Amino acid sequence: MNESASPLQSPARRVAAFSLSRISTIAMSTVTQLVRMKTFYFLLAFALLLFAVGNFNFASSPAQALSTLKKVSFGAMDLFAWLFAIVATALLIPRDIEDRTLYTILSKPVRRIEYLLGKLGGVLIVIAISLAVMFVICSFMIIWQQLGYIAAEYDTRDIRTEQEILASVTLIENAGFRGELIYAAYASFLKSAVVASVTILLSTFASSSLFTIIISILVFLVGHAHTMATNFWLQETDNSLVVQMVLKVVKILIPNFQLFSFSEGIVQGASVASGVLLQMSGITAAYLFVFLLISLISFGDKEF
Amino acid sequence: MKRPLSQVTKIVLVALALSAFGLLRAPWEDAIRDDLVENQLLLPPPAESAIEQMSQSALMGTLGGLRTLVSTFLVLEGFDHFSLKDWEELRNTYQIVTSLEPRDENHWRDIVWHLGINATANMELDKSLPEFERKRRFQQYALEAIDFAERGIQQVPESAIIRQQLAEVYREKLKDNCKTAEVYGDLIGLPGAPEYVRRFHGYFLARCPGREQEAYDYLMALFREGPSQHLPTLIKEIQKLEELLEIPSPERIRAVPRQSPAQRRASKNTLPGGIVIP
Amino acid sequence: MSEELAVEVKNLTKVFPTGLRKEYVVAVDNLSFEVKAGEVYGLIGPNGSGKSTTMKVVLGLMAPSKGTSTVFGYESGDIQARNEIGFLPENPYFYKHLSGAETLKFYGKLCGLRGSELKDRIADLLQLVDLEDAAKRRLGGYSKGMLQRIGLAQTLIQNPRLVILDEPTAGVDPVGSRQIRDLILRLKEDGYTVFLCSHLLEQVQEVCDRVGIIFKGRMRREGPLEELIRIEDQTELTLKGASPELLEQVRNLIESDGSAELVEEGHPRTTLERLFIRIAGQKENQKESA
Numbered sequence: 001m002n003e004s005a006s007p008l009q010s011p012a013r014r015v016a017a018f019s020l021s022r023i024s025t026i027a028m029s030t031v032t033q034l035v036r037m038k039t040f041y042f043l044l045a046f047a048l049l050l051f052a053v054g055n056f057n058f059a060s061s062p063a064q065a066l067s068t069l070k071k072v073s074f075g076a077m078d079l080f081a082w083l084f085a086i087v088a089t090a091l092l093i094p095r096d097i098e099d100r101t102l103y104t105i106l107s108k109p110v111r112r113i114e115y116l117l118g119k120l121g122g123v124l125i126v127i128a129i130s131l132a133v134m135f136v137i138c139s140f141m142i143i144w145q146q147l148g149y150i151a152a153e154y155d156t157r158d159i160r161t162e163q164e165i166l167a168s169v170t171l172i173e174n175a176g177f178r179g180e181l182i183y184a185a186y187a188s189f190l191k192s193a194v195v196a197s198v199t200i201l202l203s204t205f206a207s208s209s210l211f212t213i214i215i216s217i218l219v220f221l222v223g224h225a226h227t228m229a230t231n232f233w234l235q236e237t238d239n240s241l242v243v244q245m246v247l248k249v250v251k252i253l254i255p256n257f258q259l260f261s262f263s264e265g266i267v268q269g270a271s272v273a274s275g276v277l278l279q280m281s282g283i284t285a286a287y288l289f290v291f292l293l294i295s296l297i298s299f300g301d302k303e304f
Numbered sequence: 305m306k307r308p309l310s311q312v313t314k315i316v317l318v319a320l321a322l323s324a325f326g327l328l329r330a331p332w333e334d335a336i337r338d339d340l341v342e343n344q345l346l347l348p349p350p351a352e353s354a355i356e357q358m359s360q361s362a363l364m365g366t367l368g369g370l371r372t373l374v375s376t377f378l379v380l381e382g383f384d385h386f387s388l389k390d391w392e393e394l395r396n397t398y399q400i401v402t403s404l405e406p407r408d409e410n411h412w413r414d415i416v417w418h419l420g421i422n423a424t425a426n427m428e429l430d431k432s433l434p435e436f437e438r439k440r441r442f443q444q445y446a447l448e449a450i451d452f453a454e455r456g457i458q459q460v461p462e463s464a465i466i467r468q469q470l471a472e473v474y475r476e477k478l479k480d481n482c483k484t485a486e487v488y489g490d491l492i493g494l495p496g497a498p499e500y501v502r503r504f505h506g507y508f509l510a511r512c513p514g515r516e517q518e519a520y521d522y523l524m525a526l527f528r529e530g531p532s533q534h535l536p537t538l539i540k541e542i543q544k545l546e547e548l549l550e551i552p553s554p555e556r557i558r559a560v561p562r563q564s565p566a567q568r569r570a571s572k573n574t575l576p577g578g579i580v581i582p
Numbered sequence: 583m584s585e586e587l588a589v590e591v592k593n594l595t596k597v598f599p600t601g602l603r604k605e606y607v608v609a610v611d612n613l614s615f616e617v618k619a620g621e622v623y624g625l626i627g628p629n630g631s632g633k634s635t636t637m638k639v640v641l642g643l644m645a646p647s648k649g650t651s652t653v654f655g656y657e658s659g660d661i662q663a664r665n666e667i668g669f670l671p672e673n674p675y676f677y678k679h680l681s682g683a684e685t686l687k688f689y690g691k692l693c694g695l696r697g698s699e700l701k702d703r704i705a706d707l708l709q710l711v712d713l714e715d716a717a718k719r720r721l722g723g724y725s726k727g728m729l730q731r732i733g734l735a736q737t738l739i740q741n742p743r744l745v746i747l748d749e750p751t752a753g754v755d756p757v758g759s760r761q762i763r764d765l766i767l768r769l770k771e772d773g774y775t776v777f778l779c780s781h782l783l784e785q786v787q788e789v790c791d792r793v794g795i796i797f798k799g800r801m802r803r804e805g806p807l808e809e810l811i812r813i814e815d816q817t818e819l820t821l822k823g824a825s826p827e828l829l830e831q832v833r834n835l836i837e838s839d840g841s842a843e844l845v846e847e848g849h850p851r852t853t854l855e856r857l858f859i860r861i862a863g864q865k866e867n868q869k870e871s872a
Contacts, residue, residue, distance in 0.1 A: 061410070063410065064410040064414070067408065067410055068376055068379070071372040071373070071375070071376050072372075072373065072376055074372070075370060075372045075373035075376065076373070078369060078370070079370060079373065082369070161499075163498075163499050164498060164499065164500075167496065167498050167499070170496065171465075171496055174496070191369070201318075205314075205315075205318075220369075224369050251326070251330065252322070252323050252326030252327060252330065253319070253322050253323065253326055256329075256333045256337070257369060258337070258346070258369070259333060259336055259337055259340065259346070260369075261346060261347075261369050261371070262340050262345040262346050264345075264346075264347060264371060264372050265340070265343070265344055265345030265346055265347070265407075266345065267372065268344075268372075268405070268407055268408055270343060270344040270345050270407075271343075272343070272345060273343070276336075276339065276340065276343065276345065279336050279339075280336070283329070283332065283333065283336065286325075286329065290321070290325045293321075294318055294321045294322065294325075297309075297314055297317050297318055297321065298314050298318065301308040301309065302308070303308055
């Protein structure tokens with residue numbers, strides 16, 4: 001050992017009360033962990049799925065084939081994002097506790113909120129990278145198919161007027177790739193961020209990963225249905241007071257995940273205003289902030 | 305380190321914090337939701353009738369935000385019913401599909417095509433059924449196709465492809481020239497509607513009893529737009545109407561028809577009366 | 583050794599609720615002790631005696647039910663207190679996906695080390711624990727002893743004044759155990775304060791300046807090791823090359839003294855552990871010379 005290591009008579013230098021660098025250290029370690037768990041092999045499966053859908057010819061028109069390809073791609077992206085958010089978050093924290101890795105981390109000058117933020121950040125970075133790669137893969141597939149269909153339209157020059165061909169090409173282009181699709185991927189990202197924060201909150205209470213995963217998925221499902229439930233039942237007058245109360249409690253306690261399904265609208269061709277994106281980003285940030293703070297009620301003084 | 309709170313205290317605190325947050329965000333979220341629905345970014349919940357018909361797994365998937373995946377899967381299933389000529393199941397499947405994605409005009413167009421064209425054609429050919437039953441079902445499927453088309457148009461008012469498909473059902477299967485003309489008329493000016501719908505509106509109006517004069521005026525207006533409209537069918541239709549309406553000869557047209565590439569080759573796509581289907 | 587206190591535990595009591603009814607288990611009962619800066623202090627006792635609980639309270643992983651615990655004057659659990667501590671848990675599992683060097687880098691960064699300072703520190707520590715060759719290997723492929731050594735290196739990454747070791751040689755073979763013991767002695771030489779828990783008395787005996795014996799959550803004996811294990815009224819002589827005549831003379835002398843009594847006589851034995859290490863050492867030497 002060199003001289004800098006000893007002797008040890010002076011107190012340690014003071015550490016920052018809150019440090020972004022500690023959070024990023026934990027986040028990057030989480031990313032490494034997930035990458036070395038071969039998470040990204042999923043992307044290969046995704047590419048194969050798109051290839052299969054792209055070449056399975058059941059659609060009645062090119063526009064419909066493109067629309068199906070888009071729906072399957074973005075549906076699969078969305079599914080991957082939220083499911084991964086739940087499973088990865090629910091597995092990583094209890095695993096640290098079980099393996100006592102958490103002891104060694106929390107016995108260093110690391111705050112518990114920094115640990116939670118780091119874990120969440122790591123999971124979200126992996127989701128963001130995966131979504132970005134999936135977006136590139138599916139954009140490539142859509143554009144490739146689209147160009148093929150357009151070329152086929154021009155091949156019918158002999159039997160159709162220029163106008164008719166242009167009309168068909170316009171239909172294909174409308175159903176094909178557009179830049180705004182990236183916001184659909186962004187919507188999935190926002191959704192997965194909220195799901196991850198819910199899972200963190202649950203995992204600070206739960207004693208097992210399995211329990212956390214099941215309850216998180218349940219919360220996720222109910223979170224999609226409660227707007228519907230509100231529409232169906234809250235407006236009916238013959239419901240008992242108890243049912244009405246339960247529905248109201250559910251609406252207040254469980255996040256409204258349905259809002260985050262606005263990716264479906266984008267995939268189907270609706271355009272999205274920047275105001276909407278800002279609002280959704282804002283509400284996501286609010287969820288993350290509040291849920292992490294609430295997690296601290298349980299995790300802040302949890303004994304290991 | 306401070307003494308830890310008991311688990312019960314923690315749960316109460318968490319519930320309180322969640323409720324406070326829930327009460328704060330509810331109005332904000334409701335406003336965003338309305339905004340999203342208005343901008344067609346968010347779909348309204350599927351109709352109650354569709355929910356009742358859905359299998360449990362499909363329902364779970366739908367509720368879990370996998371609406372588009374579920375509907376794509378159901379479309380695949382529908383394709384299967386189509387290959388097996390199971391028209392009842394096909395209709396039920398599309399009942400759910402169109403309820404899940406009411407804004408997707410392709411679904412509406414597809415079911416109109418399946419029921420209005422394929423199912424009816426099958427009834428014309430299916431020798432396993434007695435004559436009267438085939439006729440009854442032919443009518444039933446055609447009417448169901450029309451019903452789907454009308455609901456689709458309600459959901460996607462600007463859709464050209466649903467109307468094109470509907471027009472085909474009226475034209476090919478029900479041979480209802482008046483209705484066909486009406487639907488082509490509705491198509492004019494819609495985004496994505498092909499150019500020929502303007503002429504077709506006139507052609508079928510000409511075949512709708514009692515509206516010949518209207519058809520003549522309309523087609524003449526098209527004719528006057530210039531040589532690009534001087535297609536053989538248009539000229540032939542006008543000349544037929546001139547005969548029928550006994551138009552005085554100085555007012556009759558004298559034009560050399562322009563040959564379109566479609567007309568040069570597509571003899572198979574010709575309707576009775578010489579109307580060429582692009 | 584200075585009089586500054588590295589650890590001060592006063593009247594520590596820790597109770598755990600069991601089941602749904604209001605029943606409690608007392609894990610630590612009114613425990614008080616001090617660890618002075620620069621000394622090696624061993625808390626010994628059988629499994630379940632409250633050692634680990636005490637340690638967790640000192641670390642801030644648990645809160646005391648009663649009493650206080652401070653580290654260099656900071657309340658346990660305070661982020662400054664934790665900055666003074668390096669902790670090695672029993673059977674440490676670090677992230678298996680990281681290599682030895684990456685593990686040290688991770689913990690170093692958590693302690694705010696960066697750049698060349700961190701790099702040098704990692705190199706020094708890998709050398710100290712003799713894992714330079716395995717630095718790039720993932721921990722998944724490490725043996726128990728290697729894990730324990732990388733764990734020890736990790737505890738030292740930010741150069742803390744206090745090193746807390748929980749059963750540092752549990753499950754490690756005698757050679758590995760000896761290496762760790764040597765490392766602890768080395769730490770002591772370098773001026774670190776070491777606070778360790780163990781149920782292996784012999785190990786504690788070799789490295790600790792002072793020990794506390796804890797049983798059922800209470801401190802039973804405490805003090806400098808020599809004092810605790812010395813049998814005050816007995817004296818041990820070890821002779822080399824003594825002839826039978828000389829031994830006879832000694833026996834006679836003792837007999838002639840009225841108050842003294844010969845309690846035991848025989849050849850001194852090495853411990854089994856020492857024997858094992860000697861044999862292992864000889865085997866190594868033979869291999870090298872061959």
